[in-house]
Amino acid sequence: MTLATRQPAAKAADLLSWYDRHRRALPWRALPGESPDPYRVWASEIMLQQTTITAVKPYFERFMARFPTVGALAAAPSEEVMQAWAGLGYYSRARNLHACAKAVVEQHGGRFPDTEEGLRTLPGIGAYTAGAVAAIAFDRPAAAVDGNVERVMTRLFAIEAVLPGAKPLIREHVLTLLPAARPGDFAQALMDLGATICTPRNPACGICPWRDPCVARLEGTQETYPRKTAKKAGFTRYGAAFVLMREDGAILVRTRPAKGLLGGMAEVPTSDWRPDYELDGAAQDAPVVARWRRLDVPVRHVFTHFPLELTVLVARAGEKAQAPQGMRFTSQGRLREEPFPSLMLKVVEAGLEALRPPPSPP
DNA sequence: CATCCGTGGGG
DNA sequence: TCCCCAAGGAT
Numbered sequence: 001m002t003l004a005t006r007q008p009a010a011k012a013a014d015l016l017s018w019y020d021r022h023r024r025a026l027p028w029r030a031l032p033g034e035s036p037d038p039y040r041v042w043a044s045e046i047m048l049q050q051t052t053i054t055a056v057k058p059y060f061e062r063f064m065a066r067f068p069t070v071g072a073l074a075a076a077p078s079e080e081v082m083q084a085w086a087g088l089g090y091y092s093r094a095r096n097l098h099a100c101a102k103a104v105v106e107q108h109g110g111r112f113p114d115t116e117e118g119l120r121t122l123p124g125i126g127a128y129t130a131g132a133v134a135a136i137a138f139d140r141p142a143a144a145v146d147g148n149v150e151r152v153m154t155r156l157f158a159i160e161a162v163l164p165g166a167k168p169l170i171r172e173h174v175l176t177l178l179p180a181a182r183p184g185d186f187a188q189a190l191m192d193l194g195a196t197i198c199t200p201r202n203p204a205c206g207i208c209p210w211r212d213p214c215v216a217r218l219e220g221t222q223e224t225y226p227r228k229t230a231k232k233a234g235f236t237r238y239g240a241a242f243v244l245m246r247e248d249g250a251i252l253v254r255t256r257p258a259k260g261l262l263g264g265m266a267e268v269p270t271s272d273w274r275p276d277y278e279l280d281g282a283a284q285d286a287p288v289v290a291r292w293r294r295l296d297v298p299v300r301h302v303f304t305h306f307p308l309e310l311t312v313l314v315a316r317a318g319e320k321a322q323a324p325q326g327m328r329f330t331s332q333g334r335l336r337e338e339p340f341p342s343l344m345l346k347v348v349e350a351g352l353e354a355l356r357p358p359p360s361p362p
Numbered sequence: 363c364a365t366c367c368g369t370g371g372g373g
Numbered sequence: 374t375c376c377c378c379a380a381g382g383a384t
Contacts, residue, residue: 048380055370055379089368092383126382146380164363191380200378201373231365233376261367304367342369 010156010213012179012186018209019189022196026053027060029188036184038112038137039070045129045136046097050090053195059088071110074101082264082339091263091341096124114138135187143174144187148194154226155198158215162227198222234306239273240282241299241310243351244290247319250329251348252287253338261303266338268347269327270310279311287324290315295354301343312347314354 023029028044030036043063047056063084067073073081078098085094100122104112112133113119119130132144145153150163153170161169179186197208205217216222244252251268258264271277271285283292292313299310323329330338332352340348 045380050367050379050381051369052371052379087369089370090381092367093381096382124382128381132380144380147378148380188380195380263367302369304369305365 007213007215007218010177010210012177014209015189015193016179016182016185019185019192022192023188024192024196027057027064036137038114038133040064041137042100042112042125042129042133043073043097045132046093046100046124047088049093049129051088055088059085070101070104070112073098074105078264079339083337086265086339087342087345089341091265092259093124095258095264099123100125112137115140116142132187135184137184139182139184141178141180141183142187143171143178144191145171145174146191146194148191148198149174150226151200152190152194152198152210155203155216155222156210156214158219158221159225160227162229166226234303235275236307236309237273237275238277238279238309239311240271240277240279240285241267241312241347241351242269242286242292243312243314243348243355244268244288244317244321245314245351245355246317246321246329249332251332251335251351252317252323252327253330254327262341262343264339265341265344267340267344268351273308273310282311282313286313286315287327288315288317288321290317293354295350297350299343299346299350301346308343310343310347312350312354314351316355 028040044056044060047060066084067076076098078095081098082091082094085091103122104110113122114134116130116134119125119133120127125133128144128146131142132146134140134142135144145167150167150170153159153173154166157173159166159169174190193208197204201223203222205211205214205222208214211217216225242252246252253266253268256262256265256267269287271282279294282294286292292315295312295314299312301308301310335348
């Protein structure tokens with residue numbers, strides 16, 4: 001390589017001075033000079049796992065108003081925690097969040113461990129979150145390698161290795177760049193850079209603090225990083241969902257098993273969801289015998305690993321109708337207190353719309 | 363290491 | 374419409 005094309009080494013100082021000018025103001029982020037609240041930092045990191053800032057913000061605000069401290073969260077009933085999380089997705093996060101709060105209170109005197117190793121032992125805290133909380137909340141020299149950092153590093157060093165196998169290598173690069181001072185700001189700066197400059201498509205290389213040392217930029221191959229293995233799409237599954245309204249307006253619901261898909265969340269009764277589900281026999285899967293009416297427009301929903309198409313069937317039940325074993329009638333007034341995932345909100349809305357009596361002529 | 367686990371928004 | 378993906382973790 002000639003002297004003219006040799007690139008300067010990337011420096012943490014350049015990133016930090018960029019961060020001092022362009023850092024994003026976020027509800028869970030301490031202002032310059034303020035000390036961060038580990039509880040808020042931790043909760044935000046859990047919420048932000050695989051979830052956009054836009055989606056998290058309103059949940060975070062409500063969550064902090066409802067559970068202001070780890071102690072408050074630990075003491076809350078699990079249904080209340082799941083309800084506060086409903087709609088955010090990846091519900092095992094909420095279960096682990098609650099379990100983690102209890103562990104912090106019962107095993108750590110209500111204070112979060114201030115090291116990566118200590119944090120790593122808690123439920124829901126993996127390699128990334130342990131590093132992020134250690135760095136951001138306690139200013140420890142830890143690497144927090146998330147999707148943003150993977151993108152920035154693979155571009156900066158033109159790392160050809162495929163993810164997730166390249167993670168250890170990426171981590172080494174981060175540790176090499178990690179400054180002795182302000183490791184917490186460095187972690188946040190790296191993520192801000194990935195989120196606002198070094199974006200997946202159309203990265204703003206011209207205004208990047210690391211434009212000069214970036215190998216991929218020199219080669220013009222920024223958008224080809226990071227290298228990843230393609231993941232295969234799942235087959236569409238089909239099923240029937242049953243919206244049963246009692247005469248007083250209450251709806252029949254139940255709680256899903258604690259583990260697995262939508263674990264611990266509320267739902268209306270449904271059939272199994274299968275690629276080969278036969279709609280003609282749907283009434284056989286109904287929770288009660290009734291005059292089930294099938295709606296023409298199915299509810300479509302896309303999970304991470306498969307698309308789902310649920311056909312909604314509606315029926316009415318008498319005032320004295322009893323809920324089958326393991327199910328309950330919830331009044332319409334309290335329906336919003338049920339921890340319905342987004343899929344079930346769609347189903348219930350479709351069902352209620354169909355059950356609404358036609359407007360009487362003037 | 364591969365798979366499972368939600369959701370809503372953007373190109 | 375379709376595809377990608379966004380501050381990952383558990384198994």
